[in-house]
Amino acid sequence: MTKAEKVQRIQEILEDLYPETPVPLDHSDAFTLLVAVLLSAQTTDKKVNEVTPALFERAPTPQAMAALEVDEIRQLIRQIGLAPTKAKRVRQLAEILVDQHGGRVPADPEALEALPGVGHKTASVVLAQAFGVPSFPVDTHIHRLCWRWGLSDGRNVEQTERDCKRLFPRDRWNKLHLQIIFFGREHCPARAHDPAVCPICAFAGVRKRQAAEARTARIEDAIRLARQGR
Numbered sequence: 001m002t003k004a005e006k007v008q009r010i011q012e013i014l015e016d017l018y019p020e021t022p023v024p025l026d027h028s029d030a031f032t033l034l035v036a037v038l039l040s041a042q043t044t045d046k047k048v049n050e051v052t053p054a055l056f057e058r059a060p061t062p063q064a065m066a067a068l069e070v071d072e073i074r075q076l077i078r079q080i081g082l083a084p085t086k087a088k089r090v091r092q093l094a095e096i097l098v099d100q101h102g103g104r105v106p107a108d109p110e111a112l113e114a115l116p117g118v119g120h121k122t123a124s125v126v127l128a129q130a131f132g133v134p135s136f137p138v139d140t141h142i143h144r145l146c147w148r149w150g151l152s153d154g155r156n157v158e159q160t161e162r163d164c165k166r167l168f169p170r171d172r173w174n175k176l177h178l179q180i181i182f183f184g185r186e187h188c189p190a191r192a193h194d195p196a197v198c199p200i201c202a203f204a205g206v207r208k209r210q211a212a213e214a215r216t217a218r219i220e221d222a223i224r225l226a227r228q229g230r
């Protein structure tokens with residue numbers, strides 16, 4: 001199978017499995033999406049969706065968020081990890097949007113990445129999901145799957161993003177990044193599974209990489225068992 005055939009088949013399978021790609025983080029506009037994505041670092045979307053209704057009811061706009069005390073934001077988001085740091089960043093970010101961007105989220109990658117707590121991936125998510133700008137946000141899960149499927153060499157997320165953009169049609173980027181995330185969440189257990197029965201790894205998986213992962217899993221299992229036996 002050529003790389004082009006593999007890429008085509010992966011797209012068809014993902015489209016079959018996930019014809020609809022609802023954005024996992026609840027939001028009502030670019031500002032609430034930006035805040036939700038920032039809050040989602042090192043926690044689950046589900047957890048973020050539990051805290052944002054109260055936060056956005058209190059402060060649905062950059063102006064309202066900038067008027068809150070950091071401590072009140074921290075209280076509202078206290079159930080998620082890194083709440084003190086995230087509260088500070090959300091407040092700073094709101095102030096900058098009010099002072100420098102007329103109270104709006106800029107649809108511009110550089111301006112977005114200049115905001116506190118907003119890295120390249122967060123900016124790409126906002127560009128894709130709030131503004132419909134073709135982007136391919138790559139998180140560690142997409143990065144790992146693309147490595148397993150032989151679409152990228154796994155050097156780093158930046159390289160994986162470049163490879164995905166080169167391999168997949170531009171008009172599919174925004175949907176595909178969500179489809180791959182959904183696939184990973186539903187199909188990829190943390191360990192102990194058979195790639196031969198996986199709808200994608202069965203034909204796209206790179207044998208050497210599968211063997212290397214299986215070896216690492218066996219070593220980790222042995223270390224864990226040895227520690228438990230102590």
Ligand code: SF4
Pocket residue numbers: 148184187188189193194195196198199200201202205
């Ligand atoms: S074989 Fe496993 S890792 Fe590969 S895509 Fe399928 S479930 Fe995920």
